[in-house]
Amino acid sequence: MPLISLLEIIYLIITTFVVGYIFTSYIPQAKRIPSEDELLAKYQKKFFDWDELKFTMLVAAPGIILHELGHKFLALFFGLTAVFKVFWFGLGLGVMLKLISSPFLILAPGYVQISGNPSVLESLLVAFAGPFVNFLLWLRSWYILSTKKNMKSRTVLALTLTKQINMILFFFNMLPIPPFDGFQVFFNLYKLIF
Known part of the structure; x- marks a missing residue:
């Protein structure tokens, strides 16, 4: 069995594009002087901005x-x-919340279906693995922002948004209520201790 199937790759690509689309208009763009082509394109009616989509996919989808x-x-x-x-x-x-310009965002784009007979410790660790990735992305972004100087404003914006998004994802997913990962983490931790 492969590590990842073709169907999963297709699902990941779809999820990346849709998450990027959902986050357009929620994520501010770096301020810069537009080129002549960009000024002309601004006045053309478009369904959405491809540059904005690429930027939002870069900062939102990885988490x-x-x-x-x-x-x-x-x-x-x-x-x-x-x-x-x-x-x-x-x-x-x-997508619906974005289309109606909702001031808040609810996002549950995918999940991992796990089958087998995991131990309590394995269940705890698998449940914590996702939020732990968000924790690492949050810390990595914070570290780069804290130590690197003279970055482009767009890079600073991307890292700042990546830091904020992953911090929110970490804490939100660690809530000890179903269906969040935190419920499985704390439930299995309780089973391990007691």
Whole structure:
């Protein structure tokens, strides 16, 4: 069995584009002087801005995609079967909220379906793997912002947004209520201790 199937790759690409689209207009763009072509394009009616989509995919999608892959690859490491699935309702809800210009965002684009017979410790670690990826992305962005100087404003913006998004994803996913990862983490931790 391959580490990742062609269908999963297609699902990850779809999720990346849809998450990027959902985050357009929620994520500010770096301020810069537009080129002549950009000024002309600004006045042309377009469904959406490709540059904005690329930027939002760059800052928003990795936290979500890598979170799910964290669950998947650790489950595979433990000998379990793990498959990434698109949660079509969650993607659709996110798109709908964007289309109606909702001031808040609900995003549940996908999940990893795990089968097998994991131990309590394995279940705890697999559940924590996703939020841990967000924690690492948050710390990495914070570290780069704290130590590197003379970065372009767009790079600073991308790192700042990556830091904020992954901090929110970490804390949100660690809530100890179903269906969040935190519920499985704390439930299995309780089973380990007691």
